[in-house]
Amino acid sequence: MSEKIAVLGAGSWGSILASVLDENGHDVRLWSYNPDQVEELNTKHTNSRYIKDFTYSPSLVAYSDLAQALTDVDAVLFVVPTKAIRSVAGQVATILAAKNLQPQIIHASKGIEQKTYKRLSQVLAEEIPAANRKAVSVISGPSHAEDVARKDITLVTAASESPDAAKYVQKLFMTSYFRVYTNSDVIGVEIGAALKNIIALGTGALNGLGYGDNAKAALMTRGLAEISRLGTSFGADPMTFIGLSGVGDIIVTGTSSNSRNWRAGDELGRGEKLDDVIDHMGMVIEGLATTKAAYELSQERGVSMPITKAIYQVIYEGKDIRQAISDLMQREGRSEF
């Protein structure tokens, strides 16, 4: 099949997913709000700020005009940072209504909306009226853009309440090195995807402070336990958290310097100031905002999330990291499950 697909957001992940789709023979329109970036993508076929040493196929065309990118689309893939999802979806909705289109809606972003605590598929379904879309799906899993760029083996999951939509997304992306499973648990997939970034900040910080493998494994395991507690409180299937978008993504993000969240944590652990870390990263560090949303959500729902709370206190209340770790370790002993 060859579909017309608009990919919105030309950062590291959006541009590489666009490249996978282009390679699969789809008519891909990669949209960015930055005209200089569009110019670079269309003339040099590079995206140097976001992905180093990678050349895109000339068949992949970038657009700065959103309406043009959406012409006759069969599917729209959102890969902008979480904080931009609602505003971009609002613009998309207006254009789809004017063009009388009803594409599949997919997103590959990882976060929770601030203040509303909504998952991104909920935000998309709210902003794009049912008359102008088919189902909403999410594609997620352990997938650093840098690894996909060099065609390293990558497995992800496509989740949707509509089994047909999940299969559609699976078919769009599958290649010899990019394998896609389907999943009906949208809640579990989106919560796992968003909250693993908090844990990556934590394991990065442990690394920066000089802690070893035991400490990092402990943080990832107990981190997954609290993510699972929050997710199941919303009705997620506990099995999802031992799948690709749960333990898979915690491993890839919580152990790798390819992860911006891990790197940010590492730099904080080494004593750098948060503002400096954000400044020189130059790309989105989703875990920072997600820590706030998840902490507030855990308070609101009465779900125990001690690691998220500790990371929240370090980032938002200026608590000393070593003190936060010591306080976590001195909590009263309890049963593992």
Ligand SMILES: NC(=O)C1=CN([C@@H]2O[C@H](COP(=O)(O)OP(=O)(O)OC[C@H]3O[C@@H](n4cnc5c(N)ncnc54)[C@H](OP(=O)(O)O)[C@@H]3O)[C@@H](O)[C@H]2O)C=CC1
């Ligand atoms: N990188 C990866 O390996 C993976 C990332 N993800 C997720 O994908 C999402 C995007 O991440 P990623 O591509 O890495 O992020 P990047 O920071 O690399 O790129 C984000 C892109 O979105 C643009 N952007 C920012 N705000 C807006 C806006 N309001 N309207 C339109 N475009 C905007 C940015 O432009 P500018 O920089 O000029 O602001 C940039 O081009 C995140 O949720 C991330 O968690 C998921 C899996 C893997």
Ligand SMILES: O=C(CO)COP(=O)(O)O
């Ligand atoms: O989600 C990712 C890999 O699955 C990428 O993580 P970072 O946003 O921390 O780079």
